[in-house]
Amino acid sequence: MIAMARTLVLNRSYRAIAVADWQRALTLVYIGLAEALDAELTPYDFSAWVAASSHWVEAPAGFVSSTSVRLAVPEVIRLVRYDRVPHREVAFTRHNVFARDGRRCAYCGRRRPTEELDLDHVVPRSRGGGHSWTNVVTSCRPCNLKKADKLPEEAGMPLKFRPSKPRWTLLGSLLPHPRRAIPASWKKLLAPAQA
Ligand SMILES: [Zn+2]
Numbered sequence: 001m002i003a004m005a006r007t008l009v010l011n012r013s014y015r016a017i018a019v020a021d022w023q024r025a026l027t028l029v030y031i032g033l034a035e036a037l038d039a040e041l042t043p044y045d046f047s048a049w050v051a052a053s054s055h056w057v058e059a060p061a062g063f064v065s066s067t068s069v070r071l072a073v074p075e076v077i078r079l080v081r082y083d084r085v086p087h088r089e090v091a092f093t094r095h096n097v098f099a100r101d102g103r104r105c106a107y108c109g110r111r112r113p114t115e116e117l118d119l120d121h122v123v124p125r126s127r128g129g130g131h132s133w134t135n136v137v138t139s140c141r142p143c144n145l146k147k148a149d150k151l152p153e154e155a156g157m158p159l160k161f162r163p164s165k166p167r168w169t170l171l172g173s174l175l176p177h178p179r180r181a182i183p184a185s186w187k188k189l190l191a192p193a194q195a
Helices: 022-030 046-055 094-100 141-147 184-194
Strands: 006-010 016-021 034-037 063-065 070-072 076-079 117-121 136-140
Touching (some): 016 022, 094 117
């Protein structure tokens, strides 16, 4: 279950702002941008968390171990330097373009399984279009073939949305898994933010 473990990220004012995977959460604590909070919301810096982890018999989100240390995965961390999660670029990949577009064809709007989707260059590469977030969209095979080396207006296939570079959010990592259970320790922290 450790691979699935997620950590709630609070800003300095203890407001829930995001969800991180455990690697990211521990990294933020390790580099001093966040503190780990236990069930009573007692704060720990990284070395205090290491020391405390060595005494704990169990931890709600489990432990991760290396050769020298065993660390509890924090269920909650609090950013101490910033009120936003530090920026991270979204990799420009086929998978992430499909994810950005919700696996919907940008021309007909139909949703398709990944294996029936292609990437389409809005301005064809042969006409100087770039291979970038703002010129690449998800397309179904029939639309991709029909559009060929034309511009959307030439093909009579207007875009259903304007492609843009997505902002990376930790919360985004939750969205594909809406049915995952929310840990009990998060609930009291999430409630005020939703009010
Ligand atoms: Zn289509």
